[in-house]
Amino acid sequence: MNRRQIIIFTSGIVACVIVAWALVAVVKDRRPTRASPGGAVLITAAADIGGPFNLIDHTGKPVTDTDFRGRSMLIYFGYTFCPDVCPTELQTVARAMELLGDKGKNVVPVFITVDPARDTVAVMRDYVAAFHPRMVGLTGSAEQVKAVAKEYKVYSRKAPGTSEGTKDYLVDHTSLLYLVSADGKVKALFKGGTQPEALAKELERLTR
Ligand code: NI
Numbered sequence: 001m002n003r004r005q006i007i008i009f010t011s012g013i014v015a016c017v018i019v020a021w022a023l024v025a026v027v028k029d030r031r032p033t034r035a036s037p038g039g040a041v042l043i044t045a046a047a048d049i050g051g052p053f054n055l056i057d058h059t060g061k062p063v064t065d066t067d068f069r070g071r072s073m074l075i076y077f078g079y080t081f082c083p084d085v086c087p088t089e090l091q092t093v094a095r096a097m098e099l100l101g102d103k104g105k106n107v108v109p110v111f112i113t114v115d116p117a118r119d120t121v122a123v124m125r126d127y128v129a130a131f132h133p134r135m136v137g138l139t140g141s142a143e144q145v146k147a148v149a150k151e152y153k154v155y156s157r158k159a160p161g162t163s164e165g166t167k168d169y170l171v172d173h174t175s176l177l178y179l180v181s182a183d184g185k186v187k188a189l190f191k192g193g194t195q196p197e198a199l200a201k202e203l204e205r206l207t208r
Contacts, residue, residue: 050178050186051151054144055112058125058137065184072107072187072207073180077154079115079171080127085192089175094132095196096203103204106182109135114156114173116145152178152186179206 057063074093078086093109100107109132113119116139119127124137139145149156156173175192177199187206190199 049151049153049189050180050184053138053148053151055138055140055148056121056144058121058128058139060121063136063138065180068108068110068180069184070106070182072182072203073110073178074107074203075110075112075152075178075180076176077112077114077149077152077156078173078175079113080119080123081115081168082171085175089177089192090131090135092194092196092199093177094135096199097132097134099196099200100203104200104207107203107207110138111135112138112145112148114145114149114154115171116140116142118167179203181207 052065054062054064074096076086076089076093078089080086090109090111097104097107097109111124111128111131113124119137119139121139124139128135128137138148140148148154154174154176156171159170159172162168162170177190177192177194178186179188179190181187188202190202
């Protein structure tokens with residue numbers, strides 16, 4: 001393996017560990033939990049996950065969580081330079097929205113960056129457009145992004161050894177999908193790797 005492959009491989013393993021850790025941390029105090037058809041891990045009653053945010057959308061407009069009241073959000077945290085996991089998850093989201101069709105018109109797919117230093121408004125605009133026409137990209141100051149990540153218990157850090165001091169670093173991060181219902185409460189979490197069909201099915205059930 002060359003250096004790049006080693007970095008990607010290593011960060012893949014680290015990402016898996018982080019996801020496992022995040023799931024354990026999240027599941028530990030929460031009931032009921034069940035595995036849904038298709039392998040989506042669905043955690044309900046996630047009362048202490050989620051909360052208010054102040055961010056900037058991909059058009060440069062300031063937005064808060066209250067702007068989404070009356071609609072559901074399907075939120076994923078990641079970064080646009082992510083070589084593999086983020087694009088895969090966002091493709092899953094886009095496909096699930098396609099499968100939902102009209103039934104998903106009240107669900108807003110939201111991508112929140114954990115890497116605001118590189119994910120500027122312009123970068124986010126091009127990125128979300130590549131996945132889904134209704135996808136909203138959210139960035140902000142380092143403080144704003146840190147605050148929303150804390151509310152959602154999202155873990156992220158620069159992957160050690162990945163081109164320090166350059167702009168080519170990788171970021172290890174939690175890979176979960178959060179369904180926030182129309183009243184602003186987190187209703188369910190889906191693990192990374194959930195299949196689009198399973199996701200669409202659960203979204204339909206939970207947003208009816
Ligand atoms: Ni990623």
